[in-house]
Amino acid sequence: MTETSTRFKSRTKRPSGRPELYTSYSQHLRMLNTRPKFVSVTAIVAVAALLPWVFDDQTLSLLGLGLAASIGAIGLNLVTGYAGQVSLGHAFFLAIGAYTAAALSGDPEDNELIGFGVTNVVVWLLAAGLVAAFFGVIVAPLATRLRGLYLAIVTLGLVFIGEHIFKEWPELTGGPGVGRPGPVPELFGVGLNTPGDFLTAEQKLYLLMLVTLIIFALLARNLVRSKVGRAFAAIRDRDIAAEVIGVNLTRYKVLAFAVSSFFAGVAGALLYTITGFIEPSSFNLLLSVQYIAMVLIGGVATISGSILGAMFITLIPALTRQLPNVAPFISGDATKAFNVFQLETVLYGLLIIGFLIFEPRGLFGIWIRIRNYWKAWPFTY
């Protein structure tokens, strides 16, 4: 290893015109290791940060929901996409996060609902994540005994247990049909869900979601390129081989569930600051399926794919709700025979099936195809 010194140098100059020529390992291991990646990611973040001054408040709420859901989708992708442990219980962890945050930031004067009046967003966001992660750690030992379909069924059970508890615990959840207010976000004395001098409530919430998503996406990306991410993938691909090369299966499965639930808890807490209201029966199987759909449609075992998938699934309703104007046989009324809500449910299923058959790598895979096409253009390969 005579050339060791140059192999590690991080500040060596990159030759121009050769985007994939690296002269040290640290250049190659950088998160955005080519100029196009760096430029495009910077541009996307810049555009996303400017959107609050472009769109109206209603659109911003919707986009904010998509950003918050992205955190949850990244969480599910870590445990299911990377570590290969199929979890249908994501709705349960979202609920734990939402209720932890709502209870912490709730009004302590309220006699009917639990509330502690801790409105600092950083505090309740971390608490929501930690409590959800705690439940994730409790559930994880199941994954060390079960795998595949059996694990999916057991995690499915979580959703039903959760739904029952949330319906029967009105002090925490307000009870079915009543619900409780969502978490109250406040940072350094500034209310984030109330209109301020410069920004509307929607603009502030959107920016909160964007900043949180960027932080969590970075953390997740770091995790998956480290030894932990590789160990997750090893467990997914060949668990016995993983153990024989020194990966502690129990430890990494527990870690996968803990991290995934942490992300879900944070996402749950953020989602209901936008809607401002938590209905206990909303944490059902359909919610879990939506998150599975985000992961499958966005791209299994990719962080950027999770974000794409979450935005896609969140924005679908906005599009389908326009359908009654175009196609009169679809009703916008939930009581009519074929309505947009039924259509949405069917659409999730169709999209999952369609993507699994035609583009198993999801939206991320489509992007890779486009990229490879233009890399070789004007040649076909």
Place this chain on the structure above:
Amino acid sequence: MTAQLAEDLAAREVTDPILTFTDVHLSFAGVKAVNGISFEVGMRELFAIIGPNGAGKTSVFNVLSGVYRPDAGRVVFNGVDIIGVRPHRIAAMGMSRTFQNIELFANLTVLDNLMLGRHNHLKYGAASAFAWLGRARNAELANRAVAEDIVDFLELEQWRFYPVGLLPYGVQKRVELGRALAMEPKLLLLDEPVAGMNLEETEDMARFILDIRDELDIPMIMVEHDMGLVMDLADRIMAVDFGKAIATGTPTEVQNHPDVIHAYLGEEES
């Protein structure tokens, strides 16, 4: 054989064994997969296990790497009794192996597979992984260099960034050997390293095995059906049949042992 080499071989016998496998029994319901096998592997030895299909060779490997727990017996590796120790702990003690049917992480690149071999050498936890600052980053860089040395050693340069699932069979076998080597093992177990390979690939693999013994000084246990390879490479051979060791000794001794001939060719009708 030069005098120097003969002296080396003699010296190998004297040193303490890296592994002692004593009277191990393993059965699945009524089938006795391993029925009282005993052997020792020296510090610098290439020990081969041969035998017909179903003789219990791979079962011996699975006992060694902790995948199976034997019913009785003693396995001492590097001075520690490893019966009942979990596979990942045994791996951390310095035993690594390859598999008969390739067990690579098919969706990961060659380099990631090698880096997984470095798993126990990457000393940082989940918290540093999230931050990817100093500690995790330096560990990744240093171990990447080791993985690249293995890429050089096994001539895998052109495959580095390919997902291993897409690679030809012979290359996958080499990557699996690389992953085992990346662990810097004190004992390397090779389960049929040249199964299904053509002559050229077999010769390449033989060259790598010799390099591992002579340059890296790693003792090996090899299970193999290719008798030419075993007889050429191994220092000592144990022949097993129906879970029992029927002969142990140098290649010539084993080759001419009546029980071995019987196990492979059957009884001559008289």
